[in-house]
Every structure is written in C-alpha cells, then in structure tokens.
Amino acid sequence: MSSPLAALFLREWRVARRIGGSGAMGVVFFLTLVAIVPFAVGPDPNLLARIGPAILWIAALLATLLCLDRLFQADAEDGSLDLFHLSETPLELAVLVKCAAHWAATGLPLVIAAPFLGLMLQQEAMALLGVVATLLVGTPALTLIGAIGAAATVTVRRGGLLMALLVLPLTIPVLIFGVSAAEAASGGAVPFYAPFAILCAITLAALALCPFAAAAALRYLGE
Amino acid sequence: MSIDVPEPVQPPVDGALRLCVDNLSVLRGGRRVLDHLSFSLSAGQALIVTGPNGAGKSTLLRALAGLLPRAGGSIALEGGPSDVDLPQQAHYLAHSDGLKAALSVEENLEFWSRYLAQEPDPRSRTVGAALGVVGLGHVAAAPFGVLSAGQKRRAALARLLVAFRPLWLLDEPLTALDRASREKFALAMRDHCALGGLIVAATHEPLGLEEAAELPLGSAG
Numbered sequence: 001m002s003s004p005l006a007a008l009f010l011r012e013w014r015v016a017r018r019i020g021g022s023g024a025m026g027v028v029f030f031l032t033l034v035a036i037v038p039f040a041v042g043p044d045p046n047l048l049a050r051i052g053p054a055i056l057w058i059a060a061l062l063a064t065l066l067c068l069d070r071l072f073q074a075d076a077e078d079g080s081l082d083l084f085h086l087s088e089t090p091l092e093l094a095v096l097v098k099c100a101a102h103w104a105a106t107g108l109p110l111v112i113a114a115p116f117l118g119l120m121l122q123q124e125a126m127a128l129l130g131v132v133a134t135l136l137v138g139t140p141a142l143t144l145i146g147a148i149g150a151a152a153t154v155t156v157r158r159g160g161l162l163m164a165l166l167v168l169p170l171t172i173p174v175l176i177f178g179v180s181a182a183e184a185a186s187g188g189a190v191p192f193y194a195p196f197a198i199l200c201a202i203t204l205a206a207l208a209l210c211p212f213a214a215a216a217a218l219r220y221l222g223e
Numbered sequence: 224m225s226i227d228v229p230e231p232v233q234p235p236v237d238g239a240l241r242l243c244v245d246n247l248s249v250l251r252g253g254r255r256v257l258d259h260l261s262f263s264l265s266a267g268q269a270l271i272v273t274g275p276n277g278a279g280k281s282t283l284l285r286a287l288a289g290l291l292p293r294a295g296g297s298i299a300l301e302g303g304p305s306d307v308d309l310p311q312q313a314h315y316l317a318h319s320d321g322l323k324a325a326l327s328v329e330e331n332l333e334f335w336s337r338y339l340a341q342e343p344d345p346r347s348r349t350v351g352a353a354l355g356v357v358g359l360g361h362v363a364a365a366p367f368g369v370l371s372a373g374q375k376r377r378a379a380l381a382r383l384l385v386a387f388r389p390l391w392l393l394d395e396p397l398t399a400l401d402r403a404s405r406e407k408f409a410l411a412m413r414d415h416c417a418l419g420g421l422i423v424a425a426t427h428e429p430l431g432l433e434e435a436a437e438l439p440l441g442s443a444g
Contacts, residue, residue, distance in 0.1 A: 007337035011326065018325040079319025082290055086310045088341045223292055 004089045005097045012101030015074075026063045026106045027113050033059035034117040045122045052121035053182035056131050057138075059117075060110050061171060064142040067106040068167075069160035071098060071150040072218060081154075085222060091215040099140075099147050099211070107139040123186075130185020130192065134199060138178040141203040144210035145170050151217035174202055239302035240266040240389050242287075242421050246296035249279070249286045256282045259296065262438055266302075266389070269412065269422040269432045274440035280425035281317065283440070284392045287423060288315040300390060313390040314339075318398070320379035324368025328359060328378050331367050332385050340386030346418050353384035356411055358404065372399040380408055383415075391415060393424040405431060 016023055037055050041047060075081040084094050114135050115128045123131065149167035153159030181195035242264040249257040256279040264270050272280045285291045287298060289310035300309045322331040332350045340347050354360045357377040362370060367378060376399045383391055391412075397405055409431030412422055416432075424430055 004338045004341060007334050011323070011330070011334045014330065015323050015325050074323075077319070078323065079317060079321040080323075082288070082315060082317070082319075083321045083335070083339070085290055086288060086313060086315055087338055088307070088311045089338065222290060 004087070005093060008089075008094060008097045009101045012098055013105060016102065016105035023067075023105045023109050026067045027109045029066055030059050030063040030110050030113060031117060033062060034120060037121070049122040049124070049127075052118060052123045053127060053131050053134075053186075054179045055121060056114055056118060057135070057175060057179045057182065060114065060135055060139060061142060061168075061175060063110055064107060064139060065146055065164050065167060066160075068102070068143065068146040068150050069153070069163050071102055071147060072154045072214075073150070073159070076154050081218065081222065085219075091218060092211040095147060095151070095214045095218070096207075096211040099143050103140050103143045107143055111135045111139060127182070127186035130182040133185070134178045134182045134196065137196070137203055138174050138199050141174045141199075141206040142171055144203075144206040145174070147214045148210055148217065151214035151221075154218060155221050174199065177202065240419065240421060241301045242390060242423070243299045243301055244287070244296070245299075247283075247286065247293060247298060248295040249282050249291055250294045251282055251291070255294070257286065257440075260440075261296075264421050264423065264436075266419045266421060267416045269416055269424065269430070269435035270438055271430060271432070271435045272423060272425040272438045272440060273427070278440040280440060281394050284315070284317070284394050284423065284425055287390075288313055288392050290315070303389065309390070312388050313392055314383045314386075314388045315392045315394075316379060316383060316396055317394040320367075320375055321382065322367045322375070322378055324366065326367060327364050328354065328367050328370070328381075329363040331378065332381055335382050336385035338386075339382075339388065344387040346387035348384045350381075350385055353381040354378075356384055356407065357381045358407060373401055373404060376400055377404055377408075380411070384411065387418075389420045391420060391422045391424070393422065393426075395426055396424060397426060397428050397430070 034055060038048060072081065084091055111132060114131050118128045118131055146167050149163040152166060153163045156162055177195045177199040180190060181192060181199055184190045184192040184195060244263065245261050247257055247260045248255060262270070272283060274280055282291065286293060298309060300312055303312055329350055332353060336347065336350060348356070351360070354363050357380050359374060359377050359381065362374065367375065370378065380396065396408065400408065412430065412432060415422065
C-alpha cells in the first residue's frame, strides 16, 4: 500500500477510534437488537436456535448501516472532501481505503462480538462458526454497498434514514446468501459451500464496483 | 510506521509556470456567475480577486481548483509537468479547514503532507517547521478541535506549507487571524512567490502583498 493510502487508512482509523461513536456504538446496538429478540418471539430454545443466524445477520446489517451515514458527510463538512478531489490519488481508491478503515473499526468488532451473542440465541458450535464466517465475508459487502448510499446522501442533512432506505434493498442478496450459508453450517438440506461461494462472489463484485459508484456520486454532488 | 526513503529529486524548473485563464465562464444554479473572464499570472506573482459579495470570487477559485465544471473557456497551468493536472498542482483553502477535530494538529498535517505531496519536494516543509512558521509549535500535540478559531486557521494555513504545490488558491485566508499572524502569513506568501509559486487570493482585506495585481470582479447584478 503506497504512502498516501496508508496515511488515509491511519487517519480514518484514528478518527473512528477517538470519536468512539462508530465502533463501540455499533457493537452495543448489535447487542441490544439481539437481546430484545427473545423478548419479542419468546424464550423457546428451539425457535431461537432456528432463527438465530437470521437475527444475527439482520442485527449486523442494521448496525452496519447505523454507523455508515457519516462516512463521507464528516469529510464534506470539514472540507476534506474538496481536498481529496485535488489529490493525485484517485477518489475511487480513497473511497476504498475509507471503506476498509471503516470496516476495520466498525464491521470487524461486529464479527468478533457475533459468537458471544450467538450463545444468547442457543446457537451450537457449528452454527456459531457459520455465522462468524459468513459475517466476516459478508460485512465488507455491506460496508461497500452502504458507501454508495452514504455518498449519494452526502449533501443531505440528517440523511441517515434516506441512506438506509436507499441501501437496504441493495443489501438483500447479501442477506439471503449470508443467512442461508450460516444456516447451512449447522446442517440442513443445502450444502454450506454453495451459498457461501455466492456470498464471496457478491463481496468481490462489491469491492470492484462500489468504489466507482460512490466516487461518481461524490464527484457529481461535489459540483 | 513506515519510513519513506526520499528519492533523488530533479531540480524543479523555476519561473516557467504560467496560469492562463481564457474566456472562462461558470454557471451556478443556472446563473452565469463568471462570464468570459480572462487573465494570466506568471510564476512568482500574486493575484488578489476583489469584488462585492456574490461577485463570483469563490466560484472563480473553485473553478480553478477543478471543483466546479466550466461552462466555457479554458484554464491551464503552462510550463509544469505535462502529466499532472492543474488541480493536483494547486492548494485550495476555503472557509473550511479540512482538518479533523479528533486528531492532533500534528497528525492532521502529517496526513495531508503524505496525501497531497505524492513525491518528495525539497520545497515542502516538515510538519514541525510549518507549525513554527504559523506559530503553533506549542500546540502541535493538542487535538485540533480544542484550538481557537484563529489557531485553527493558522493550522489550515500550515497545510499549504507541508506539501509544496505551486499554485495557491486562497478564499478569505485571513479570517479570524490576528495582526501578528497576518504578518507571518504575508511572509509565508512572499516566500512562496520567491520559490516560483503563484497565488490567487479572494479577500476583502489587504493581504500585505504590495506587488500583487488586482482582479476586480463585477457586481452581482
């Protein structure tokens, strides 16, 4: 990684760690969502074991979106975004590095917290492994897809809700294959690798396409 | 932390740069804010853009920085490296500082020096030296967010010094600065011109550059 991108990663990482908002808040939100589900559906262990992977995935999806709305807005407000346009580093790469740092600060803690929350949902060891593996592969796609929404709403005050409306439909494929792979890990009719491979493919496609879409939105709105 | 080994740098070609703006027109919100504006500026010169509010000073600077699309005309920085676009040879300083409140002044400037100066240039200053020029050495480790308005401005001005770029585009650079800081910044601008740099500044207040040319923009109409 060349020096400007390393510097950008370091800056984003430091900002995320110091403001504290994103990383810790995402995990706490994740914990809260998972904790309230048994109150709503009842404390039946069999039911929780069956719907556990889906709950963990939905909670991870919402927690990721919650943290994303400031991804570019903070830079737009303090003028950094204008300066990114003036750099020799392409905006697409800057978007990609910002997403990577954002995922490391907010997505990765969710993946690490997931098995502990899975225990609250009666998940067995294999199911826990499945959830962790699918979240590890799938949450980068959520961050990248969310970056498009964050870029498209960069000029909208209080754009978090609008961003969620834009992004949630786009994340449905990730959710479908993430949950089916996580459920397949603990047994079932579907083999684990088929949905898991598609999930990997979605993440790779998001890695290739989303930085361009988000950068295009930022360029257009910057004018 | 990686330590960059400075590569041998070719001596920069001084005095060859020339900013040429020809028949520039810019629309904002459907209104023609700049209409067939032409001027040119040679290396070592400063241009002060004046005019009432709404005359198009900020629009001109944003268009020069490549942040606004042109409706017509051309902007060129002649004599520079042909493979580098004009915005990448320019520093743009507007009302916002481009620095993060949560990071220390030093970390902020360290980041921009690495992000904006892709190749080491002997005319770039170290972060410590740049902070010395603007008189912020004593708060280098403090978070940017706790600085006063004038100190924030000085930190933003230090950004211009840590990565050498020949063209400075300054929009009201003196906001919130006290007299001593203004004099320091006037010195820094003279140094920049002496290094073969160009300055285009929009301001209502005297910058302290006697030799600077003036470009009055018309009233908003």
